[in-house]
Amino acid sequence: MPEILAARDVSVRYPAFTLGPLSFAIHPGETVALLGANAAGKTTLLRAVTGRLQERTGVVEVAGRDPREAPDAWRAKIGFAGEKPPADAALRVREWFAFLRDCYPTWDESYQRDLTSRLELDSAERIGALSRGTAVKAAYIAAESYRPELLVLDEPTNGLDPVVRLELLALLRECFAQSPSRALLFSSHLLEDVEVLCDRALLLRRGQLVGELAGETLHEARATGRLTTLVADVLRDRP
Amino acid sequence: MKTRAVWAVARLELLRGRKLLLWSGAIGIAAILASPVLPRAVGMPLAVIAVVLAMSSAMGPLGSLTSDKLLGHLEFDRCLPIPLRAIATGRLLGAALRTTPVLLAGVAVGLEIAGEPPDALTLAMILSGAAALQVIIWWIVWILLGANARFSLRRLWWVPMTIWLLPSLVPEPVLEAAGEWLGSVGMTFLNALDSPVKIGAVVIGGLILPSALILAGSVLLFASGLAHYRPDPTALGLPMGAAPKRELASLGRGVMVAVARLRLRLSLEQFRRELGIAAVLLLVIVLDVGSLGEFARAYLPLLAALMPGGIALQLMTGRKSGALEGLQHLPQSRRQIALGHFAAIVVMAVPGAILVAAGMWAEGGVPSMMTVIGRWLWYIVLGWGLAVMAVWATPRRILTALGLGIGGVGLYWLIGGGGVDLGMVSRVVQQWPTWRASLGLALPGAALVVVGAAGVVLFASGLKGYRSGQSMMGG
Known part of the structure; x- marks a missing residue:
C-alpha cells in the first residue's frame, strides 16, 4: 500500500537544537502517536512534515508530493491543528469557519456543524475568549471539516476536561474507522490517548526517534498495563 | 474558487x-x-x-x-x-x-x-x-x-529619510537642470x-x-x-534573549527593582545594534561627510528617543503575545510594577540624552548641563507616556477620553457663549519656544510630575484590566 506520509532523513537545525535526521512512514488507515518529553521536538517534526516549517533537509512526501512544492489546491490534503486556531482573537469562531469554507474546496459544512454540536462548541464566541480546551476543539474542527487525507494534531487532548477528552478521542476513533484512506498523526504527553486511539507509537527523545511501539508489543503492553513503564523506559534511555 | x-x-x-x-x-x-x-x-x-x-x-x-x-x-x-x-x-x-x-x-x-x-x-x-x-x-x-x-519595517527604518534626503546628494546643477526639464514637460502637459x-x-x-x-x-x-515567512518573535522590534532568571530572582528584593532590571536587560539587548548605528552617525557628524551629515542629524535624536521609547515596544509585544499576563498576576502592587517600568525609563533616558549631547558636541557646540537635563526629562516624559499608552490604551478607553475631550470643548463653548477661539491653539504653538526658554527645567519638570503621576495610575489600571490577545486597535 502506498504511504500517505513518508519521511526520510528529515532534519531541522536550530542554534540550540537539532531534530533528526529521522525516517518513518504512515500508511492509509493508520493512527499514529508521537510521544516524547517536553522539548523533544514533537511540534517541530509535525510542522516539518506538514510543510509549515520550510527550513528542513531530507525528504517529506504526503500522498506522494513534497508539501513545500505541491500545487496550491493539493495543500487541502493535509490538516493541522495545534493548541488554538491560528486566527485573530477578535474573530468569532463561526467567522473563522466561514473563511475556511471559502478557502477549502472540500469543506463539508454539515460535517462541521455536526462536529461543532458534538463537541458542544459555541461558534458565536470570539477566538480570543476561548478557554484552552475550547480552543483545541475549534482548531480540531477547522482541520477536520474538509476531511484531509493526513490529519496532524499537536497535543489534541491537552487541557481538555476528562469528559470532553473522551468525547474527542471517541470522535477521532469513529472518524478514522470510517475512513480507511485517511491517516492520523498526533503528538501527546498522555499515554491514555495512546492506549485508546493509536495503532502505533513513535517515541522521540531529544530530536531523535528512539523507538516504536506497534502490533504485538503495543497490544501486550496495553493488556498487561505495562505501557507507561515501557514508554518511560525508552524515553529515559533505560535498558 | x-x-x-x-x-x-x-x-x-x-x-x-x-x-x-x-x-x-x-x-x-x-x-x-x-x-x-x-x-x-x-x-x-x-x-x-x-x-x-x-x-x-x-x-x-x-x-x-x-x-x-x-x-x-x-x-x-x-x-x-x-x-x-x-x-x-x-x-x-x-x-x-x-x-x-x-x-x-x-x-x-x-x-x-x-x-x-x-x-x-x-x-x-x-x-x-x-x-x-x-x-x-x-x-x-x-x-x-x-x-x-x-522584510521587516524595523529593518527598513532608514528608508524614508534616505528617500527624503536623496535629492540633497545630487549636485546642484543636475538638480536645477532636472527641475527645469520637469517644469517644461509639466507646462506642455497642462497646455494640452x-x-x-x-x-x-x-x-x-x-x-x-x-x-x-x-x-x-x-x-x-x-x-x-x-x-x-518564518515565525518572528521580534516582529515588534524586541529580540528574545535568554530567560530572565536573575531578574526574576530579584523579585524577593522588591518588585520595582526586579521589573526595572528585567526591562533594562531587554532594552540593552534591543538596542545593541542601534548603539552601533548611533556611533556611526556621530562619526558622520564629526567628519561632516557632506549631505550624509543631514541624514545623521535627522536620525540621531530619533535613535536617542528610541532608547526610553523601546520599553513601550516591549510592553506592546507582551500585550500582543499574552506575556503581560505574567506581570498582571504577580503577587505585588500594580502601582509598584508601574513604578518599576518608570525607573527603567528614567535610566534608559540617560543614554538618550547623552546621545543627543554627543550629537551637539560633534557639531562643534558645547551642550549646557541644563540642555542635557532638559532633554533627559523630556525623554522620560515621552518614554513613560508611550509605555502607559501601550498598557492602558484600548479603543473603548481612547474613545471615552476623546468623548470627554469633545464634551469639555462643547461645555466650554456653551459656558463661554460661543467664545472658543481656534487661534488660541496657533498662539500656543507660536509661544512654545519662548516659554521653553524662559521656564527652563520647570516646564519638563512639571510635565514629568503630571505625566508621571497620572501614568502610574493609568498603567496600574491598564494592567489590571488586561486580557490576553487584546490589542491597542481592537483588531
Whole structure:
C-alpha cells in the first residue's frame, strides 16, 4: 500500500537544537502517536512534515508530493491543528469557519456543524475568549471539516476536561474507522490517548526517534498495563 | 474558487478591524452631519478626532500583520490551498476597505475648512480632495504591508529619510537642470489639457494607473513575504534573549527593582545594534561627510528617543503575545510594577540624552548641563507616556477620553457663549519656544510630575484590566 506520509532523513537545525535526521512512514488507515518529553521536538517534526516549517533537509512526501512544492489546491490534503486556531482573537469562531469554507474546496459544512454540536462548541464566541480546551476543539474542527487525507494534531487532548477528552478521542476513533484512506498523526504527553486511539507509537527523545511501539508489543503492553513503564523506559534511555 | 478565496481573505481582514472601522466611520459621518449645525469651534475638533480615528483604522492592517508575524499565523496562511498571490490580494483589498473612514474624515475636515455651506464647485473639490487622499492612503498602506510582509519595517527604518534626503546628494546643477526639464514637460502637459474630457481622463489615469501598479507590486511583495515567512518573535522590534532568571530572582528584593532590571536587560539587548548605528552617525557628524551629515542629524535624536521609547515596544509585544499576563498576576502592587517600568525609563533616558549631547558636541557646540537635563526629562516624559499608552490604551478607553475631550470643548463653548477661539491653539504653538526658554527645567519638570503621576495610575489600571490577545486597535 502506498504511504500517505513518508519521511526520510528529515532534519531541522536550530542554534540550540537539532531534530533528526529521522525516517518513518504512515500508511492509509493508520493512527499514529508521537510521544516524547517536553522539548523533544514533537511540534517541530509535525510542522516539518506538514510543510509549515520550510527550513528542513531530507525528504517529506504526503500522498506522494513534497508539501513545500505541491500545487496550491493539493495543500487541502493535509490538516493541522495545534493548541488554538491560528486566527485573530477578535474573530468569532463561526467567522473563522466561514473563511475556511471559502478557502477549502472540500469543506463539508454539515460535517462541521455536526462536529461543532458534538463537541458542544459555541461558534458565536470570539477566538480570543476561548478557554484552552475550547480552543483545541475549534482548531480540531477547522482541520477536520474538509476531511484531509493526513490529519496532524499537536497535543489534541491537552487541557481538555476528562469528559470532553473522551468525547474527542471517541470522535477521532469513529472518524478514522470510517475512513480507511485517511491517516492520523498526533503528538501527546498522555499515554491514555495512546492506549485508546493509536495503532502505533513513535517515541522521540531529544530530536531523535528512539523507538516504536506497534502490533504485538503495543497490544501486550496495553493488556498487561505495562505501557507507561515501557514508554518511560525508552524515553529515559533505560535498558 | 480563487475569486471566492480572495473575497474570503478580504472579508476576514475587514472583520479583524470592524470595531475601529465602525467607530471611526460613525464619528466621520457624525462630523459631516454636524458640520452645518455646530459652530466651527466644536465641529473642527470633532473632524480632527474623526481624522485621528480614521488613520488608526487605516493603519490597523499593519498592526494585524505584525500580530500575524509575531504569533506565527502567516505560517497557517501559507498552507491554505489557495495561491499566495490570492491571499496577498485579499489582504490588501481588505486593508483598503479598512481605510474607508479616511474619506469620511477628509470630507468632514473639508467642510469645516470651507466654513459656509459650500456651493457645488466647493463641494466637488472637497469630495475630490477626500477621494484623492483616500487613494493615497491606499498606496501608503499597500506599500507598507508589502514591505513589512517581505522584510521587516524595523529593518527598513532608514528608508524614508534616505528617500527624503536623496535629492540633497545630487549636485546642484543636475538638480536645477532636472527641475527645469520637469517644469517644461509639466507646462506642455497642462497646455494640452484643453477639455473636461482630457482633464477627467488625466485625473482618472493619474489615480488608477499608479494604484494598479502599486497594488500589483505590493501583492508580489506580500506573496513573496508569505513564501519566505518564518515565525518572528521580534516582529515588534524586541529580540528574545535568554530567560530572565536573575531578574526574576530579584523579585524577593522588591518588585520595582526586579521589573526595572528585567526591562533594562531587554532594552540593552534591543538596542545593541542601534548603539552601533548611533556611533556611526556621530562619526558622520564629526567628519561632516557632506549631505550624509543631514541624514545623521535627522536620525540621531530619533535613535536617542528610541532608547526610553523601546520599553513601550516591549510592553506592546507582551500585550500582543499574552506575556503581560505574567506581570498582571504577580503577587505585588500594580502601582509598584508601574513604578518599576518608570525607573527603567528614567535610566534608559540617560543614554538618550547623552546621545543627543554627543550629537551637539560633534557639531562643534558645547551642550549646557541644563540642555542635557532638559532633554533627559523630556525623554522620560515621552518614554513613560508611550509605555502607559501601550498598557492602558484600548479603543473603548481612547474613545471615552476623546468623548470627554469633545464634551469639555462643547461645555466650554456653551459656558463661554460661543467664545472658543481656534487661534488660541496657533498662539500656543507660536509661544512654545519662548516659554521653553524662559521656564527652563520647570516646564519638563512639571510635565514629568503630571505625566508621571497620572501614568502610574493609568498603567496600574491598564494592567489590571488586561486580557490576553487584546490589542491597542481592537483588531
